[in-house]
Each structure stands twice: as structure tokens, then as C-alpha cells.
Amino acid sequence: MSIDVGTGIARILKAEGIDWVSTFPVCKVNNALGREGVPMVMMRDDRYAVAVADAFSRITGGTKIGVCTFQGGVNAAGLQVAFAGMAQAFEDGSPVLCITDGISAGETENSQFDVTSALKSVSKWYGHLDKPERLPEFMRRAFTMLRSGRPGPVVISIPNSDAQYDETVDPYLPVKGSKSLPDPSDVSGAIDLLLKAENPLIYAGEGVIYAGASGELKEFAELVNTPVVSTLKAKGAFPEDNALFVGVRGEQVNHYLEKCDLLFAIGSSLSPGRFSHGIPNALKKTIVHCTIDELHINKAYPTAQAVIGDARFTLQALIADAKAKGGRPAGKVAAEVKTVRDEAMTKYREAMASSDKPINPYRVYAGLMEALDPHKSFVTHESGNTRDQLSTVYDTLIPRGFLGWGNVSSLGFSFAATIAAKLAHPDKDCVAVTGEAGLGYMLGQLEVALRQKIGVTVVHVSNGGFAGYGPGFWGDGHDPFTHKVLGYDDVDMSKVIGELGYHTERVTEPSDIVLALRRAFEVNKSGQPAYIEFICSQFPIYGGWVGKS
Ligand SMILES: Cc1ncc(C[n+]2csc(CCOP(=O)(O)OP(=O)(O)O)c2C)c(N)n1
Numbered sequence: 001m002s003i004d005v006g007t008g009i010a011r012i013l014k015a016e017g018i019d020w021v022s023t024f025p026v027c028k029v030n031n032a033l034g035r036e037g038v039p040m041v042m043m044r045d046d047r048y049a050v051a052v053a054d055a056f057s058r059i060t061g062g063t064k065i066g067v068c069t070f071q072g073g074v075n076a077a078g079l080q081v082a083f084a085g086m087a088q089a090f091e092d093g094s095p096v097l098c099i100t101d102g103i104s105a106g107e108t109e110n111s112q113f114d115v116t117s118a119l120k121s122v123s124k125w126y127g128h129l130d131k132p133e134r135l136p137e138f139m140r141r142a143f144t145m146l147r148s149g150r151p152g153p154v155v156i157s158i159p160n161s162d163a164q165y166d167e168t169v170d171p172y173l174p175v176k177g178s179k180s181l182p183d184p185s186d187v188s189g190a191i192d193l194l195l196k197a198e199n200p201l202i203y204a205g206e207g208v209i210y211a212g213a214s215g216e217l218k219e220f221a222e223l224v225n226t227p228v229v230s231t232l233k234a235k236g237a238f239p240e241d242n243a244l245f246v247g248v249r250g251e252q253v254n255h256y257l258e259k260c261d262l263l264f265a266i267g268s269s270l271s272p273g274r275f276s277h278g279i280p281n282a283l284k285k286t287i288v289h290c291t292i293d294e295l296h297i298n299k300a301y302p303t304a305q306a307v308i309g310d311a312r313f314t315l316q317a318l319i320a321d322a323k324a325k326g327g328r329p330a331g332k333v334a335a336e337v338k339t340v341r342d343e344a345m346t347k348y349r350e351a352m353a354s355s356d357k358p359i360n361p362y363r364v365y366a367g368l369m370e371a372l373d374p375h376k377s378f379v380t381h382e383s384g385n386t387r388d389q390l391s392t393v394y395d396t397l398i399p400r401g402f403l404g405w406g407n408v409s410s411l412g413f414s415f416a417a418t419i420a421a422k423l424a425h426p427d428k429d430c431v432a433v434t435g436e437a438g439l440g441y442m443l444g445q446l447e448v449a450l451r452q453k454i455g456v457t458v459v460h461v462s463n464g465g466f467a468g469y470g471p472g473f474w475g476d477g478h479d480p481f482t483h484k485v486l487g488y489d490d491v492d493m494s495k496v497i498g499e500l501g502y503h504t505e506r507v508t509e510p511s512d513i514v515l516a517l518r519r520a521f522e523v524n525k526s527g528q529p530a531y532i533e534f535i536c537s538q539f540p541i542y543g544g545w546v547g548k549s
């Protein structure tokens, strides 16, 4: 039977278990999605259309694929704005499917912006549907890539969504992702090195979360009695109340990265970026690198032993090999982790108990930890101090109880992430913690949560500027001319956002923090979003990243 490509896409998405698509108009397939009953979450700009779908894929660890549509073709206005979201998804390796209008035959080379080369630079695969009957082939390829190997965005561009094809010729059947097991001799070599090392350290990356391997990681770490550091994006991959958990950042992490003679990386590219650790004195250390992608081997550091495969299958094989070789004795490993961690955390724990006014931001984070059930909640940060501070102190007990993001951290993503988290887990309290800059990005999007009745909470650490950018007790600041905005003395954002229809509060008393948060989570239950403004001090103190040396 002959159908149009747009209808074919809608049916294929349904067959693939896609429950909704995020979008910003116009994209020509949207009408077919609507006609076929695929719900659309319409954001208020194209970057957020991508970001919500991207975040959904991250939060579900790729077990569900986020899908978005945006405007393309010769009038690629939407695509040019969406590009920011795509670049971010590509940078962070998120398996999101982006569908856009393609440039049709007879219209190529008409515009200045080169769509093909731009999209190729931010995707795992860019498929331009040059014949309507190839749609099943392209969609099979897209979903195979989204579910296999190293995660990354896939783009399908549709030059003519009205073009007809016969859907009975190549009937679409949903595709499965494939995973690979590591070479047993590599596994054995990795365990031999680990058991020989004096001070090994496990370095867990987001691949552990995508592989659903948190349980295996815990079993492995305990079997070989080795402390664990998680990357920002892997925060929560290892339970942070475990005796072997060192941290994401902070003096204790620096201590272990310096001290280790063997670094055992699992599910991380080991790329020394802006928001990750470098490995100090790497040339004097042994690096075992378990990764899904051979492009990461011998990338920034010489790899002593590579183990290539899916993180869960890899960990299962490592566990079996280490068990056969007797594991590692417990020794004083856990006791040392506790001592070093407690010492490093002392100043933050003091700040978390502070009764200062304006409120110390760490007291807000302590309030979040008190008001939220760590097994039934989702918290994410913004770019700026909220990232740096939360990733230093916020205890995460389950994978994606906290979403750390950003090899580069594009302001505004937290709101998209929180919307996606609530759509993925309607039973969880979902919170975005932001400063002024992130709030500025998300203001235009706030209407979406009201319209869609998505009960999320935005926590604003309101400190009147870009903390640490201007001069203060920490020094001169690196942007002394560009750090001030209208702050809480000038504008009452809780009134502004309250007028939109959010439940809002402005909190100045440290003792009100937990109660205000609880009230917000209560109204969230009925689908009303909340915004809580905490009048805070500028306190740009947090754990650092260890540089590559
Ligand atoms: C898209 C984008 N542009 C610029 C930046 C650089 N940047 C990072 S944080 C920040 C300001 C943060 O200030 P605020 O939101 O008030 O948080 P605070 O540091 O005060 O807690 C800026 C400009 C960025 N991360 N993302």
C-alpha cells in the first residue's frame, strides 16, 4: 500500500517503541506524526527540541531513544539553532535521533550554509533520504546505530515528506542493538596487571551507565578491593555511599589520582577535557583501558592493556577472571578512603550546615539531600557553580539519580534534562539547580512545563551574578567586566515566574530551605511546576579537576 514518507516515519517510530517526539515547528513530518497519533512535546526553540530528546536518551541510559524534529531544508533556520543542541549531544555522545527536512532535488547549493557538512560534523551518521522507498533501510540503520557501539546522535534528513512509497515491499521490523564481548586474553592481561599493582584505582565513565553495568561495577570493585572515581557524566554509576567510593572531584580524588600506580578505566574515553580529570604523571602509571571504542585506545595516554567491548560484558568477564585468580585482599583500602574523603569533605560539610545569610549555596544542596528520596529523585546541575559544587558534594545512590553532563557545558541544558527526566520517570521528584545564566537560557521554555503539566522544580541559587567571574574574596576573577546581572535586589524572579503560573517561593532563611523544597515537590505531584529562589552568597568553592601532567 502506498503511503507518504512522513506517515512511514510515524509508523516506524511507533514500531520502535517511541512514545513521543520533541519538536519546534516547522518540520514537514510533524503533521504526519500528529495524524498518526505520535504525541509531540513542543518546546519553544529548536535547541531545546534536541536537548529534551538528547536528555531522554541519556537518562534512560539509551534503553529508550529520544527523538526530535526541527526545521531544515533550504530555510534551515531551525536547523541552525538546533545545531547547538546537536553539537552538545555529539560532544557528550548521546544516542538521539534527529529528523529534519532535507534539501530537495533542484534546490541544492541555493543557500550559504552547507547543511550536509555541518550535520556530518555533529553526528554518528547523517542519512539523506534520496529515494522514498529507502525509508525502511535508513530507519533500520539509524536505530541499529543508536542502539549499538559508542553512543552518538543520528540525523535523518527528509527532502520530501509527501513522496510516496509502498510500505508492503520492505515491511519494517524493529531492530535490536548489538554488543560485543572482549577478547579473553585482554581480560586476563588486565586482571594480571590489576592484581600486581600496589595502589590501583578504578576510573568509571558513562559507558557503565549505558551498558547498565552499575551492579557489575560494584561487584568488581568489591572483589578487587579497589577505590572508585566516577567521571562527571558517570556520577551515580557507582553508589556514592559505598566504602570504596572516592568521589567525582575534590582533594580526595586528586590524592588517589596522584597516588595510583595503575588506573583501571571502564567506560570512559579518558579524554582530558575541561570538565574531567587528566591523569597526573600518566607516563609513570600503568593504564588499563576498558572501552567500547578503539578510537580511545592510546588516545591521550599510552594504554598498557586495552579491553574492547561492552562495559557490562567486560565487567562480567573481569569478575570471572579475578575470582579465578583469588581477587585482592581487603587490607586497609576502605579505611583509607574514609579518612581521605572525610578530611577533604570537612570544609564542604561545614558549608552545608552553615546558617549564614545570604544563604550559603551548600546549605541548599544539603536541603535537597534531606528533602529528596535518593532512590526516587532526579537532580541535575547547570553550567557554573551549581555543576562544580553539586558534583563535589551531592550524594548519588542510583544511576541517573543525578545527571552530570557536559564535556563542554552548554548553559540551559538542565531544564531540558529535568523535563526529560519527568517524562521518563513520572514518579520521581525532578529538580534542575541553576544560577542566573542558566535561568536566562531557560526562561523562554518555562511555558512548556505549564502547558504540558510537567511538575518539575527549578531551584535557583540566586546570587546576583556570575560567581567567580568578577573580583571577590577568591581573587580578581577572570571576567571582571562581564559578571554582573540584575540580581535579587533589582528583580524578584519568584514574582515574575509566579505570574506565569508556577508555584514560586523566595527563600532567605536557611531554616526554610527544606520546607520550601517539600512544598514544591508536593505541588509538582499535581503537574504544576515550581520555581524556588534561594537568596544566596557568591561562594565559588568546590573540588577541582586534576590537570594532565
Ligand atoms: C552556552 C554557554 N555559553 C557560555 C558559557 C560560559 N559560562 C559558564 S557558567 C557562566 C555563568 C554562570 O553564572 P551563574 O549562572 O550566575 O552561576 P553562578 O556561577 O553564579 O553560580 C558562563 C557565562 C557556557 N557554559 N555555556
Ligand SMILES: [Mg+2]
Pocket: 435, 436, 437, 461, 462, 463, 464, 465, 466, 467
Ligand atoms: Mg550566579
